Amino acid sequence: MIDLTIRSALLAHLSDLGPGDRIAVGLSGGADSVALVRAAVHVGQELSLSVTAIVIDHQLQKSSHDVATRAVVMASELGCTQVVMIPVDVQSGPGSGGLESAARDARRTAFEFFAQNNDIKAVLLGHTRDDQAETVLLGLARGSGARSLSGMRSIDGLYRRPLLALSREQVRATVHDLDIYEDPHNSETRFARVRVRESSLPTLERDLGPGVAAALARTADMLREDADALDVLAHKSSSDGIEELAALLPAVRYRVLRELAISQGANQNDLTRDHVLAIDALITNWHGQGPLNLPGSLNCERQGGKLMFYRTHKE
Numbered sequence: 001m002i003d004l005t006i007r008s009a010l011l012a013h014l015s016d017l018g019p020g021d022r023i024a025v026g027l028s029g030g031a032d033s034v035a036l037v038r039a040a041v042h043v044g045q046e047l048s049l050s051v052t053a054i055v056i057d058h059q060l061q062k063s064s065h066d067v068a069t070r071a072v073v074m075a076s077e078l079g080c081t082q083v084v085m086i087p088v089d090v091q092s093g094p095g096s097g098g099l100e101s102a103a104r105d106a107r108r109t110a111f112e113f114f115a116q117n118n119d120i121k122a123v124l125l126g127h128t129r130d131d132q133a134e135t136v137l138l139g140l141a142r143g144s145g146a147r148s149l150s151g152m153r154s155i156d157g158l159y160r161r162p163l164l165a166l167s168r169e170q171v172r173a174t175v176h177d178l179d180i181y182e183d184p185h186n187s188e189t190r191f192a193r194v195r196v197r198e199s200s201l202p203t204l205e206r207d208l209g210p211g212v213a214a215a216l217a218r219t220a221d222m223l224r225e226d227a228d229a230l231d232v233l234a235h236k237s238s239s240d241g242i243e244e245l246a247a248l249l250p251a252v253r254y255r256v257l258r259e260l261a262i263s264q265g266a267n268q269n270d271l272t273r274d275h276v277l278a279i280d281a282l283i284t285n286w287h288g289q290g291p292l293n294l295p296g297s298l299n300c301e302r303q304g305g306k307l308m309f310y311r312t313h314k315e
Helices: 004-013 031-047 064-078 099-117 129-141 168-175 192-208 212-236 242-246 250-263 273-284
Strands: 022-027 050-057 082-087 120-124 292-294 298-303 306-311
Touching (some): 031 050, 064 082, 082 099, 099 120, 129 212, 212 250, 242 250, 250 273, 273 306
């Protein structure tokens, strides 16, 4: 019997789809993703949706193919319409930020390629409220801004996270009867997220009382609303004129400057707050500064009442 709360969450996230539509579920073989597959198959039958399980073989461990094969078998036994295994090369994949980030980028590339070529309407991911709390806490530790602290969206383009408002404990309780594989990477403390999961959050719960994970998730929701509103204002206020930019509230102006730099070729992943503040100083603290060097071989300087961006050389 499917958990009614999970069923309701899935129905809410799939309400725009109709009979015959195809959805996919990212399946790692861990408890969260298995619970999502089991629930998606059940709700898929209710809504006459075709459910595909996508198992990614990251090829990071000698046993990765065997683990992926085991997940494929489980998805078939749970009743998926289709099950596919996709090997990815994490080491040479796009993106930066360490192994976790590279693995995520490789997964997403595989998901999106498969979805585009197989008429997949949505890819479901098994992130829970606890994953959201970990994301927010990691962002706080890194000194990230509101956009990063707003965490993951429950619906983000192709991706949907129906379990994001539910606790990990609640989700995992629905698959206690199954033989679940636990990825050894999930207990390796060399990964920051594992340290947050195994040590930081439990310590906060012990010292501050229960409910810290839920509070962090609520904080993410509120910050996302604020960040979305500021982004709308920044989009409406886009300008390269000094007077117009100076009249904007700082929170809006910083967003405008960041987007201006990115639109002119600055590397989005390497453009930091310090870069944005340096551009802002050309507006609010002008005393004849020379050109700024920005990531992506881009220069920025103040000329004739405007901000000018230009390449330092051809790439």
